[in-house]
Amino acid sequence: MLKAVILIGGPQKGTRFRPLSFEVPKPLFPVAGVPMLQHHIEACAKVPNMKEILLIGFYQPNEELTRFLVNAQQEFKISVRYLQEYAALGTGGGIYHFRDQIVSGNPEAFFVLNADVSSAFPLTEMLSFQKEHGEPNSFVILGTTANRTQSMNYGCIVENKETNEVLHYVEKPSTFVSDIINCGIYLFNPDIFQHIGTVFQKNQQDMLFCFCFFEPTNGWHRAEAIRLEQDIFTALAGQGKLYVYKTLSFWSQIKSAGSAIYASRLYLNQYHKTHPERLAANNEGGPTISGNVYIHPTANIDPTAMLGPNVSIGTGVTIGAGVRVRESIILHGATLQDHCCVLNSIVGWDSTIGKWARVEGTPSDPNPNDPYAKIDSETLFRDGRLTPSITILGCNVSIPSEVIILNSIVLPHKDLNRGFKNQIIL
Numbered sequence: 001m002l003k004a005v006i007l008i009g010g011p012q013k014g015t016r017f018r019p020l021s022f023e024v025p026k027p028l029f030p031v032a033g034v035p036m037l038q039h040h041i042e043a044c045a046k047v048p049n050m051k052e053i054l055l056i057g058f059y060q061p062n063e064e065l066t067r068f069l070v071n072a073q074q075e076f077k078i079s080v081r082y083l084q085e086y087a088a089l090g091t092g093g094g095i096y097h098f099r100d101q102i103v104s105g106n107p108e109a110f111f112v113l114n115a116d117v118s119s120a121f122p123l124t125e126m127l128s129f130q131k132e133h134g135e136p137n138s139f140v141i142l143g144t145t146a147n148r149t150q151s152m153n154y155g156c157i158v159e160n161k162e163t164n165e166v167l168h169y170v171e172k173p174s175t176f177v178s179d180i181i182n183c184g185i186y187l188f189n190p191d192i193f194q195h196i197g198t199v200f201q202k203n204q205q206d207m208l209f210c211f212c213f214f215e216p217t218n219g220w221h222r223a224e225a226i227r228l229e230q231d232i233f234t235a236l237a238g239q240g241k242l243y244v245y246k247t248l249s250f251w252s253q254i255k256s257a258g259s260a261i262y263a264s265r266l267y268l269n270q271y272h273k274t275h276p277e278r279l280a281a282n283n284e285g286g287p288t289i290s291g292n293v294y295i296h297p298t299a300n301i302d303p304t305a306m307l308g309p310n311v312s313i314g315t316g317v318t319i320g321a322g323v324r325v326r327e328s329i330i331l332h333g334a335t336l337q338d339h340c341c342v343l344n345s346i347v348g349w350d351s352t353i354g355k356w357a358r359v360e361g362t363p364s365d366p367n368p369n370d371p372y373a374k375i376d377s378e379t380l381f382r383d384g385r386l387t388p389s390i391t392i393l394g395c396n397v398s399i400p401s402e403v404i405i406l407n408s409i410v411l412p413h414k415d416l417n418r419g420f421k422n423q424i425i426l
């Protein structure tokens with residue numbers, strides 16, 4: 001039997017996702033109409049013989065997370081549990097801390113997935129690859145090709161082209177190493193814990209040394225904080241244990257709010273195959289739909305509105321006459337009054353956009369002329385100035401009629417009285 005672990009991080013993570021991550025933990029932010037994590041869970045639940053999915057992170061369990069877990073268990077008819085780390089233990093420390101839970105029931109293998117990626121999740125393909133290629137107890141990293149410059153923002157893998165064995169692994173190198181990058185999706189078996197255990201023991205010894213000669217720190221925590229990438233993969237490379245399965249299917253990181261719009265586009269596109277029922281169609285008496293659009297059944301949309309491509313409309317959203325929405329995510333309870341226009345933006349929960357207002361951002365899509373380009377999830381500022389990016393309205397923001405909001409981030413609960421351009425409105 002198989003298991004899956006999803007690394008969901010915690011509240012200190014997701015800073016590039018503010019102000020949206022103030023309202024909802026980043027892994028629950030809706031992408032293509034459903035919480036980001038639901039795409040992972042659905043993919044894991046589809047793998048034959050999958051018995052349990054564990055979410056590991058350092059969020060305090062809250063109502064929203066609990067509700068999500070209950071719904072996911074019911075929908076996918078599989079055990080989905082949350083295990084809370086007492087502190088950020090890193091990508092390897094969390095799974096090591098909860099190893100007893102992971103190996104209980106004797107799974108022959110388990111997947112580990114980063115929560116902040118969107119992907120077609122070729123998990124069954126990874127399983128077959130492992131059986132055909134690797135040594136019986138080898139581990140598999142999902143890899144994809146990036147362009148030379150962007151590859152350095154990821155874990156880089158040098159492979160043996162014949163066997164696909166990982167010969168060399170460098171996490172976010174400062175000079176070019178390889179254009180094959182780590183997608184943050186792995187197939188392990190319980191042997192991985194021996195390797196993490198070795199690092200843990202070494203850390204403990206180092207800590208002991210520190211205790212003797214320097215000021216005592218929380219040694220247990222420091223020894224348990226282990227990174228899969230730097231501490232484990234780098235050491236395993238070239239040992240005949242680690243293999244890379246390269247996928248041609250879609251994959252992207254979800255770090256910034258802009259990358260959530262891009263990830264929505266990828267998933268909406270996939271819905272043609274996986275969930276055609278989630279895609280809105282042009283029906284008589286309904287709004288005009290252009291391209292891939294998700295509309296929650298509780299949304300109230302005027303038939304003269306035009307939506308798409310790449311639009312997701314959340315629960316209870318109201319959209320008035322003549323409204324135009326493109327490349328945007330409209331979160332639950334928002335109201336778009338008559339004839340307003342929303343482009344490349346995320347409109348926060350319960351926000352209102354006045355009549356004839358224009359809310360617009362600059363897309364941060366990958367270069368369409370480069371087949372290996374990835375989205376740049378850059379920082380908010382470059383050379384001390386706000387980088388033009390998508391416009392984000394936090395929750396409960398009110399935009400007056402007939403104004404333009406361009407490339408701006410508006411923090412929650414703001415009642416604007418004029419237009420803004422390239423600003424963060426605190």
Ligand SMILES: Nc1nc2c(ncn2[C@@H]2O[C@H](COP(=O)(O)OP(=O)(O)O[C@H]3O[C@H](CO)[C@@H](O)[C@H](O)[C@@H]3O)[C@@H](O)[C@H]2O)c(=O)[nH]1
Nearest residue numbers: 007008009056057088089090094114115116154155182184
């Ligand atoms: N439970 C838990 N999860 C964590 C922790 N730290 C990070 N995570 C989760 O682990 C994932 C990776 O997070 P980062 O540490 O921010 O790494 P990264 O910059 O995204 O890079 C990783 O992913 C890339 C692909 O998206 C890889 O290319 C790269 O090599 C690396 O694995 C995210 O889903 C994050 O929530 C932790 O202490 N505990």
